[in-house]
Amino acid sequence: xxxxxxxIDRKSYFDNLITIxxxxxxxxVFQTENIQPKRLHLADSNxxxxxxxxxxxxxxxxxxxxxxxxxxxxxxxxKNGKQDQGxxxxxxxxxYQALETLTLPAADTGQDALAEIIALDxxxxxxxxxxxIRSVAASPCRGLLIPRSGCARLDPLVIKAxxxxxxxxxxxxxxxxESGIEYLKTIDFDVLGLAANGSLALSDVARTGRHVFVLGNxxxxxxxxxxxxxxxxxxxxxxxxxxxxxxxxxxxxxxFRTVS
Numbered sequence: 001x002x003x004x005x006x007x008i009d010r011k012s013y014f015d016n017l018i019t020i021x022x023x024x025x026x027x028x029v030f031q032t033e034n035i036q037p038k039r040l041h042l043a044d045s046n047x048x049x050x051x052x053x054x055x056x057x058x059x060x061x062x063x064x065x066x067x068x069x070x071x072x073x074x075x076x077x078x079k080n081g082k083q084d085q086g087x088x089x090x091x092x093x094x095x096y097q098a099l100e101t102l103t104l105p106a107a108d109t110g111q112d113a114l115a116e117i118i119a120l121d122x123x124x125x126x127x128x129x130x131x132x133i134r135s136v137a138a139s140p141c142r143g144l145l146i147p148r149s150g151c152a153r154l155d156p157l158v159i160k161a162x163x164x165x166x167x168x169x170x171x172x173x174x175x176x177x178e179s180g181i182e183y184l185k186t187i188d189f190d191v192l193g194l195a196a197n198g199s200l201a202l203s204d205v206a207r208t209g210r211h212v213f214v215l216g217n218x219x220x221x222x223x224x225x226x227x228x229x230x231x232x233x234x235x236x237x238x239x240x241x242x243x244x245x246x247x248x249x250x251x252x253x254x255x256f257r258t259v260s
Contacts (some may be wrong), residue, residue, distance in 0.1 A: 015098060016098065017038065017090045017093075018090070018093050018096060018154050018166075019077065019078060019088055019089070019091075020088065020155070020159070021085070021088040021089075021156065022084060023051045023052065023055070023085045023086075024051070025156035026055055026087050027051055030055055030059060030062065032167075034167070035167060036062065036064075036091075036092065037059065037062060037089045037090065037091055038065065038090045038091065038092050040055070040056075040059045040064050040067070040088075040089050041069060041074055041087065041089065041090070042067070042068050042069070042074075042086065042087055044070060045071065045086065046086045046087070052087065064089075071086070074088065093167055093171075095168065095169060095171060096171045096173065098172065098174070099173065099174045099180055099183055101172070102143070102187070104142070104210070113208040114207055114208055114258065115142050116213065117142050117143050117144070117145055117184070117189070117212045118132070118144050118145070118215065118251055119180060119184075119213065120144070120146050120214075121147075121150070121214050121215065121222050121226050122177075122216065122217040123151050123152060123218065124151065124217065124218065125152065125218055126152045126153075126155065126157035127157070127161045127248075128161075128218060128247050129151065129152045129154075129161065130157070130161020131162070131248035132215075132248050133162040133169045133171070134161075134162045134165045134169075135248070135255045136170075136251065137162075137165040138165070139255035139256050139259075140256070140258055140259065141255050143170035144169060144172070145173075145174065145184075145212070146172070147173070147174050147177045148173055149175060150176065150177060154171075177214070178229065181214070181226065184210075185229075187210070188210050189210040190210065190212070190232070191229055191231050192205065192212065192213050192233070193214045193216070193222045193234065194213055194214065194234055194250060194254065195233050195234075195235060196221075196238075196243060196244050197233070197235065198232070199232070199233055200233065200234050200235070201234070201237055203237075203257075205234060205257075207258055215247050215250060215254070216247075218246075236253055236254075
């Protein structure tokens with residue numbers, strides 16, 4: 001294997017890891033039977049008592065690698081030194097994958113005639129992100145696309161809001177929403193932005209083909225760069241002079257739109 005290929009393989013591996021921080025969230029990870037933590041990261045200043053002692057016992061039982069760091073190094077791993085409480089864990093989530101791994105059947109009839117993905121453009125509220133993950137996980141959608149840049153991180157707040165469905169949802173990641181959209185276009189997805197002023201009603205979107213629905217920021221909606229990449233702008237018709245819906249509610253409606 002060349003050094004270049006080795007680097008690519010290592011990067012792909014680490015890109016597919018999710019890092020959880022904080023004592024209670026990390027304990028919950030180790031207490032969940034179907035999750036196999038890869039590495040436990042601890043500040044070397046921790047006192048190994050109470051909840052930390054319990055975590056260490058579970059880590060040894062699950063044969064998890066244990067690494068000790070100074071607080072500064074640990075904060076680089078958790079990316080939240082103020083709230084990591086001196087602990088973080090890397091999890092290999094089997095349903096958290098690079099967008100390029102998305103494969104779809106070639107069939108153009110029956111159930112395989114429809115493939116839909118929800119994509120997020122600058123969703124920054126962890127509560128919203130968690131609820132979107134839960135809706136998509138429960139829906140017929142093929143998955144959720146979350147860019148690694150611009151959206152809320154998959155952290156303990158998101159896990160809590162998703163009610164634990166983060167590890168059951170099919171989630172694809174890309175570097176930016178623009179790069180994700182560009183890739184999806186190469187595999188014949190129509191890009192549909194969601195906005196109140198959309199010219200096409202959600203109910204009028206065909207129930208065949210490949211669609212990616214892009215939901216925008218809680219305050220400003222989809223960005224100009226995303227809007228320019230869209231094949232159409234879709235709206236959810238609202239009654240009683242209501243101007244907009246919470247983005248997590250809109251995601252639920254779109255996710256289940258094909259359910260009769």
